[in-house]
Every structure is written in C-alpha cells, then in structure tokens.
Amino acid sequence: MSGSGGGGGDWRPVQKAPVQEPVKKGAGDGGGAGVPVDPCAISERTTLNSVNRAILTAVRGGDLLDVVYEAGPPQRLVAQANGSIVGSITGPSMLQFIQCMLNGRQYVAEVIGIQGGTCQVLVRPK
Amino acid sequence: MSEIAIVGGVYHERCIWPEWDHIYGSGGRAAAALRSHVERVTLHTYVREDVGVAFKPYASNYGFDVVTAETKDALSFEYVHCMSSPVIRPPLARIHRRPPIAVSAEAVLRFGMLEGCGKVDSEWCVYDPQSAFSPEPFEQNGSKAAHLAVVANRSEILAMTGGDEPTVAAQKLIEKGAEVVVVKSGPAGAYVITRDGQSHIPAYRSNGVWTIGSGDVFAAIFAARWAVHRESPERAAELASRAVSSYAETMGLPSPLPDSLLQAQLVPASTVPGRVYLASPFFNLGQRWLVDEARRCLTELGLEVFSPVHDVGPGRAHDIGPADIDALKSCDRVFAILDGVDTGTVFEVGYASSLGVPVYALAQSVAEENLKMIVGTGSQVFTDFVTALHYTAWKA
Numbered sequence: 001m002s003g004s005g006g007g008g009g010d011w012r013p014v015q016k017a018p019v020q021e022p023v024k025k026g027a028g029d030g031g032g033a034g035v036p037v038d039p040c041a042i043s044e045r046t047t048l049n050s051v052n053r054a055i056l057t058a059v060r061g062g063d064l065l066d067v068v069y070e071a072g073p074p075q076r077l078v079a080q081a082n083g084s085i086v087g088s089i090t091g092p093s094m095l096q097f098i099q100c101m102l103n104g105r106q107y108v109a110e111v112i113g114i115q116g117g118t119c120q121v122l123v124r125p126k
Numbered sequence: 127m128s129e130i131a132i133v134g135g136v137y138h139e140r141c142i143w144p145e146w147d148h149i150y151g152s153g154g155r156a157a158a159a160l161r162s163h164v165e166r167v168t169l170h171t172y173v174r175e176d177v178g179v180a181f182k183p184y185a186s187n188y189g190f191d192v193v194t195a196e197t198k199d200a201l202s203f204e205y206v207h208c209m210s211s212p213v214i215r216p217p218l219a220r221i222h223r224r225p226p227i228a229v230s231a232e233a234v235l236r237f238g239m240l241e242g243c244g245k246v247d248s249e250w251c252v253y254d255p256q257s258a259f260s261p262e263p264f265e266q267n268g269s270k271a272a273h274l275a276v277v278a279n280r281s282e283i284l285a286m287t288g289g290d291e292p293t294v295a296a297q298k299l300i301e302k303g304a305e306v307v308v309v310k311s312g313p314a315g316a317y318v319i320t321r322d323g324q325s326h327i328p329a330y331r332s333n334g335v336w337t338i339g340s341g342d343v344f345a346a347i348f349a350a351r352w353a354v355h356r357e358s359p360e361r362a363a364e365l366a367s368r369a370v371s372s373y374a375e376t377m378g379l380p381s382p383l384p385d386s387l388l389q390a391q392l393v394p395a396s397t398v399p400g401r402v403y404l405a406s407p408f409f410n411l412g413q414r415w416l417v418d419e420a421r422r423c424l425t426e427l428g429l430e431v432f433s434p435v436h437d438v439g440p441g442r443a444h445d446i447g448p449a450d451i452d453a454l455k456s457c458d459r460v461f462a463i464l465d466g467v468d469t470g471t472v473f474e475v476g477y478a479s480s481l482g483v484p485v486y487a488l489a490q491s492v493a494e495e496n497l498k499m500i501v502g503t504g505s506q507v508f509t510d511f512v513t514a515l516h517y518t519a520w521k522a
Binding site for chain 1: 144147162177184201202214215221333336372373374376377378379380465491492494508509
C-alpha cells in the first residue's frame with residue numbers, strides 16, 4: 001500500500017462490546033454472579049455495499065432483510081429481500097457476526113433509510 | 127501438507143465509500159486470501175499488542191497462524207473512496223523502524239512493510255515490494271531464495287531498476303537472479319516475464335470494483351499457485367487475476383479455488399482509449415472536490431478527460447454553452463455526476479444520449495423518478511464511484 005502520509009493521532013482498535021441483555025428469571029437462577037454477557041448480542045449500523053438497484057426498488061424503510069452467510073469461498077454476509085441479494089455487509093463487526101451465525105445465531109438487517117441507491121441498515125439479532 | 131509463510135504488514139483500513147473498516151494490511155489480506163489454496167498458512171508480522179488482540183478473530187476466522195514481532199505503532203490507512211490517496215497514521219516520518227523479521231521456510235510470500243522488513247531464507251519466494259517511494263531490492267537485506275518471483279506494479283519495477291520501460295526493467299531483474307517478474311499494470315492486466323519470454327495476463331471485469339488490497343490478493347494467489355503448488359508462472363498469474371476479479375466484486379475472502387476461478391465466465395477488461403466528457407456540477411466545495419477526483423481517477427485509468435470547469439472555466443452562458451457542446455461532440459463517452467440533479471449536467475447527458483454517446487453516471491442519492499429518462503434511454507447509472515469510473519474506462 002502507498003499513499004500520502006500524515007493524519008493526526010494514532011489509530012486505536014475499538015472492540016465491539018456486546019449489549020448486555022437481561023437474563024430471564026428461571027429455575028436455578030440464584031443470582032449473585034452478575035449478568036452474563038452474550039458476545040453475540042451485537043448490533044451495527046452500516047451502509048450496504050454492492051447494492052443491486054433493481055432489488056432495492058422493492059425495499060422500504062422499516063423492512064427487515066435476512067442476513068445470510070455465504071460460506072464461499074469467498075465468504076461474505078449479504079442482506080436479502082425475498083431471497084434476492086440487496087447488498088453486502090462489510091462493517092467492522094462482519095467477522096463477529098459470521099462467528100455467531102456459525103454458532104446458530106440469526107440476524108436481520110433493519111432498513112433505516114434509503115436514499116437513491118444507498119441503503120442504510122441496522123444489523124441486529126433476529 | 128501444503129504450507130506457506132507470509133511476512134507482511136497488518137494494518138487498519140478504513141474506507142468511507144464503500145464502507146469498510148477492517149484490520150488486514152497486505153500480510154493479513156494475503157493470509158486470508160490464500161487460506162483456501164494452502165493448508166497451513168503462517169503470517170509473520172509486526173503488531174502492537176492491542177492490534178494483535180483485535181486481529182486475532184481474523185486469524186481464527188480464516189484459520190491461519192500469526193507470529194508477531196512487537197512494535198510501537200498501530201498503522202492505519204484511511205480512504206474516502208478506494209482510488210483515493212490514503213491518509214496514513216501515524217505519519218510516515220513518525221513510524222518507528224523495527225529490526226527485520228527473519229523467516230525461514232520452503233515457500234514464502236514477502237511484502238514490503240513500512241515499519242521494517244522480512245529477511246527471507248527460502249527455496250521459493252514471491253516478493254511484492256509494496257512501496258511507491260523506494261522499493262527495496264529483494265537481496266538488499268540479506269534475503270535469499272533459490273527460486274524468486276518479483277510481483278510488483280510498473281512504478282515499483284521502474285524504481286527498483288531505473289529506466290522508463292517496465293518490461294526492460296523487468297529483464298534487468300531477471301538478469302540479477304529473479305526467475306519470474308510479474309509487472310502488475312492495473313486495468314491493463316499483468317505481464318509475466320521469464321528468461322523464456324513474456325506473456326500478457328488480462329485483468330477481468332467485475333460487476334463492482336473494490337480495489338483496496340487487490341494487488342495483495344494477486345500476489346497471494348500467485349504465491350500459492352507458483353511457490354507452493356509449483357504451477358507455471360503464467361497459470362499462477364491467470365488464477366491470480368481471476369481471484370482479483372472475484373475480490374473486486376464481492377469484497378470477500380478467501381479466494382475461490384482454481385476450478386471455480388477457471389469456470390467463471392469472465393470478460394477481459396482493459397481501458398478502451400478515448401476522450402471522456404466529465405459532466406458535473408462544480409458550484410460548491412464538495413462538488414468541486416468530486417470533479418477533481420473524477421478527473422484524476424479517469425486520467426489514471428488511461429483516459430483523456432475533458433472537464434468543463436478545468437478546460438473552459440467560468441464565463442458567460444453564450445460562451446460556455448457552445449464551447450462545452452463542441453467538446454462533448456469530440457468525446458466518445460460521458461461520465462456524469464447526477465447527485466444534486468444539476469440542470470446543466472442533465473442537459474449534457476440528454477445531449478450525449480441523442481448523439482449516441484454512451485453515458486456512465488454516478489447517482490448515490492437521486493430519486494428513482496429523476497433517473498427515469500436517463501436510465502430509460504440507455505445510460506448506465508451506478509451508486510459506487512470507483513465502479514462507475516471503471517465502467518467508463520472499459521466503455522462497458
């Protein structure tokens with residue numbers, strides 16, 4: 001890689017913290033040890049890439065798109081509407097989503113806004 | 127068991143459009159790309175501790191091992207779009223140089239790095255110098271390889287040897303001991319040069335064009351096929367070029383396997399020389415910046431560009447109008463920026479369409495209704511800037 005050098009401060013990685021979810025009360029819930037954190041209870045706001053404009057025309061704000069893992073190779077995450085790919089998800093938590101999906105977790109991409117050919121979604125647990 | 131060692135950088139990369147925020151770098155991306163082609167992959171790299179922690183899920187997800195050397199810096203490349211010049215943090219002058227990383231293995235892929243270098247002792251090595259400024263000759267740091275392939279772009283090949291003709295420069299590297307030199311030439315594909323001759327490998331079209339790290343993917347798959355599986359340099363480069371097309375389209379890794387790569391019905395892509403009319407508003411900073419970017423990128427892709435703001439400038443309507451239309455008639459394609467739905471731009475698109483001049487347009491946030499006539503009369507409309515630029519260059 002090459003380019004013009006020179007931004008300000010150093011970059012530091014930011015870890016995606018899972019959202020703490022309340023644990024349902026049930027048998028054996030003795031309490032005292034704190035609330036376990038689900039590492040797959042994550043959400044991320046992102047803009048879909050490689051948007052298929054023709055498919056996007058049928059998508060509306062508030063729609064829930066299926067988040068589908070394609071093993072490939074190449075492996076990728078795509079957002080689908082009625083089985084058709086609207087676009088791909090390449091946000092910073094992509095690998096975390098994939099790991100969780102491989103462990104059986106499901107996610108949806110809630111359409112937050114569409115402007116022309118851009119589609120912003122909130123990827124969150126189903 | 128097939129095996130390769132990679133020595134290369136692990137860096138943060140962020141792009142605004144399309145959206146991308148990951149830790150790859152040349153080393154990380156190559157390890158991810160070729161993991162499907164090689165059973166055991168070990169990446170040797172410099173990383174600061176916190177970056178190493180953040181990079182762990184990448185290694186675990188793709189299934190490669192990482193051997194780290196400590197460094198003080200976390201390097202980040204930030205792009206506005208994938209053909210923009212990245213802002214590198216920390217600034218180059220502030221990056222601490224580290225001692226070389228010694229790597230001894232039968233097959234090695236070595237990338238140039240900003241914070242140090244890999245010192246290689248191998249039977250088979252592919253070397254990608256990764257430096258537009260001062261690419262280091264392979265043997266300069268004491269690296270050794272019985273079979274060496276240098277995979278580099280035109281400017282790197284020229285910088286390593288001098289001269290102004292890449293294939294002549296490549297011959298000099300062959301005379302100095304390289305077995306193969308691959309000159310990556312962007313949209314023109316790649317040239318594979320050996321003692322026996324030269325062959326051209328095309329670049330291939332993709333529906334989307336994502337270019338950050340495409341050279342890393344090329345080097346990775348070339349290394350897997352040539353240095354590990356001992357295939358001919360021509361076949362290795364052909365598979366590498368096809369893997370780049372897959373990556374450019376999907377932004378996904380690892381790369382498809384050879385059968386899948388060869389079965390893909392791909393169309394060779396290269397810039398069709400010609401003159402492009404750059405139709406765009408340029409009335410505020412954002413619009414003017416985008417015109418400059420489009421002009422630069424189209425020129426980099428090998429086109430002659432007519433840009434009204436650059437080539438005619440401001441003036442009275444009765445002067446500007448005829449001058450722009452005369453120029454439009456002299457062009458064989460139009461690149462239009464439709465965001466903002468500027469009346470002048472829409473007029474130019476319509477005028478070009480009536481002449482049968484193909485129009486390639488960027489429209490990220492234009493309502494469908496406003497595009498009806500433009501799309502309906504055959505113009506191609508894209509939401510991604512760099513994809514639109516490439517389709518313009520390919521005249522596809």
